[in-house]
Amino acid sequence: MIEEKDLFKPEEKRYRILMASDFFYPNVGGVENHIFQLSQCLIKRGHKVVVCTHQYKKRKGIRYMTNGLKVYYIPKQPTFRQTTLPTLLNSLPMFRNIMIRERIDIVHGHQATSCICHETITCAREMGIKTVFTDHSLFSFNEIGSFNLHKVSNYSLAEINHVICVSHTGKENTSLRAKIHPIKVSVIPNAIDASQFTPDPSKKTPGEITIVVMSRHTYRKGVDLLIQLIPIVCKKVPNAKFVIGGDGPNRVNIEEMREKYNLHDRIEMLGFVPHELVRNVLTRGDIFLNTSLTEAFCIAIVEAASCGLFVVSTAVGGVPEVLPSHMIKFAKPDAEQLAQAVIDSIGPSQEVDPWLFHSQVKNMYNWDDVAERTEAVYDKIQFDVQQPLVNRIHRYFNCGTWASKAFCFALALQFLFMLILEWLMPANEVDIAPDFPLKQFLKNKDKLNQSWTKSYKVIERANEK
Structure with missing residues (x-):
């Protein structure tokens, strides 16, 4: 406010x-x-x-x-x-x-x-x-x-x-x-509003490498690359787990791949995640994976870095301009190379200082x-x-x-x-519309909050009776 x-x-x-x-x-x-x-x-x-x-x-x-x-x-x-x-x-x-x-x-x-x-x-x-x-x-x-x-x-x-x-x-x-x-x-x-994307290391699962994917399941977002690289990573990294959020027309293809390779315990499908709950998903991860085939900026990797995740991404569009080199590792839009980039990033992801990442992102990208x-x-x-x-x-x-x-x-x-x-x-x-009295509203907001609180208490008492 x-x-x-x-x-x-x-x-x-x-x-x-x-x-x-x-x-x-x-x-x-x-x-x-x-x-x-x-x-x-x-x-x-x-x-x-x-x-x-x-x-x-x-x-x-x-x-x-x-x-x-x-x-x-x-x-x-x-x-x-x-x-x-x-x-x-x-x-x-x-x-x-x-x-x-x-x-x-x-x-x-x-x-x-x-x-x-x-x-x-x-x-x-x-x-x-x-x-x-x-x-x-x-x-x-x-x-x-x-x-x-x-x-x-x-x-x-x-x-x-x-x-x-x-x-x-x-x-x-x-x-x-x-x-x-x-x-x-x-x-x-x-x-981004960095205050909404803060790290929480306590949410991570000890002994697991959690790779988070948050995007629409469409061709442009590289869902075909994701389907090919997941079995490769799971085969080479026994303790790797994928948490996939988002929805789209190609979601069924991911589910078919999970069935084919029997990876139900290694791939968690969340479906659509409301924006206010994205941070709760990101804080569970060690690595954030972006497989997009074209992006002008990609705000998702900024949100992930703000939560303290190391980022692996395809080097497409404006993505290479977004984060400094110590926060991200790039690969060509090829399943083998992208899978190897994820494997190579496991070590650096364990050495990340989440709050340092958060502080740097907060200084680089703010709405003011x-x-x-x-x-x-x-x-x-x-x-x-x-x-x-x-x-x-x-x-x-x-x-x-x-x-x-x-x-x-x-x-x-x-x-x-x-x-x-x-x-x-x-x-x-044409009638001129009056402006919203913002200053008057801000002066009286405390009184309004008090009156609303009293009204809620009266309603609660009435409900109890």
Whole structure:
């Protein structure tokens, strides 16, 4: 909980930020956690933050979260992997209304696969609002799905004020596929709340080497590598045990391998593990194993190192940038080499000082630092000037022979549609939403806690009677 003394002075520059993405709570994942934690730290620094996402089953409308974080669960149904269907004009009136009501200065979109992210950025572009985009993933250049995604990024990010990537590898990937000059791309890594990932050596089983795996069981996460290397490690290391958390379409393949090699006592399948319980699983281990085939950052290995585990990982994407060499051992995405890396790491894992690892990770990755660097990006883009329509159209001519013509048509159509909306629903007639009284809330929270405690006691007494 933020304390009143932690807030910045009111005379400092204060932005009104709209975080936009298909991925947010109650769904659980790296992007969802990133948006929430960054928003909380920006609120702590004196800014107003609003989140825009799609509805989750019955959760729709406006909700308030910790410290007055306002969330718009707009009436759009997710279709595939928690993403909504893209629209060109249908959602613009709704996004425009939200931005006017909340007096938004900056729209910050997250994740390239999010349609809400791209739609809010294009809407903000027509309204002259500054835009920032954070890319959390890597995408290939030889798949049809990725090719279509690159074209969408070409269009929505053509006039972006700034892009943030979580690794230098991600920066190169995003610059190439979205055709953005590297000078407009910054690298700000992910972070963790280290207080939630503390070591507990008493949870380890004496005489056993416990190897923890926490990931979705999908091809991209290297589940095929995991299936091949486990029998190799179990054969060469008699006291090795695997604790596997997570779920996914390939989970049945792991279970079949366990049946085939009769490894029921050596492989513990936990299934889906809620994020608040991940630390309890990690503290049981000596080694954390990551078999991903592509990763922009991999927050899981940071959480594991914070809990005092030695990490073994495939050397892919931005993973080699994340941890120093004394915390991690790399191998190529090959089952034999990865199994040997696990075996070679048994000795170093027994010599780890868990609290030293935790202290180092806490200093390297914290959300206050991420928020400060993100705020510096917000300060930088305030000097950007909105270009006239003619100059804007020229930016789309390098997006491909046919795509450039379609993009110019879409740009002109959106421009005209926004003029019609302004005529039908003038901005000065839209009701302005009041800000959450955070300082007043923090002043009165002790009184509120006391009154809530008294209410609970009255209810308990009534229940006893």
